[in-house]
Amino acid sequence: MKHIVLLALALALSGCGNIVTVYMGDAKTSNFLLDQGSSCGAVPRVYSGVIFDFCMLYGEPASNSRSTASGSSAFPILFIDAAASGVLDTVSLPYTIYRQSTDGSIEISRRNWKRES
Numbered sequence: 001m002k003h004i005v006l007l008a009l010a011l012a013l014s015g016c017g018n019i020v021t022v023y024m025g026d027a028k029t030s031n032f033l034l035d036q037g038s039s040c041g042a043v044p045r046v047y048s049g050v051i052f053d054f055c056m057l058y059g060e061p062a063s064n065s066r067s068t069a070s071g072s073s074a075f076p077i078l079f080i081d082a083a084a085s086g087v088l089d090t091v092s093l094p095y096t097i098y099r100q101s102t103d104g105s106i107e108i109s110r111r112n113w114k115r116e117s
Helices: 002-013 018-025 026-035 049-059 072-090 094-104
Strands: none
Touching: 018 026, 018 049, 018 072, 018 094, 026 049, 049 072
16 A cells, blocks of 8 residues: 555656646746755756756755655655656657747746745
8 A cells, every 4th residue: 555655646746847847937947946945047948857856956955844845755756756757858848949949948046036925
């Protein structure tokens, strides 16, 4: 039963990096990485889901009891997510190449930062 729950959790979280970077706005991606304390300055749109997951690894460690994606317990989940994001990034490659050529990379800065209530 424990393995089924872990597998379901991994499948639910898989592709999360791709969904955040491709299907949600640049400001939401920027907010998410800033909230995690990531030191990434920009995320290129081509294979952005995989790069987003690696940016999550460079986040600040959780100092409280709240679990965050950059915590050490989420370390294996990020690699599962990076693999699934790689597949989804490959499928969305024509779209992301077009967006990279027209809009450039997703900048992670306070300029894009908007706190959501």
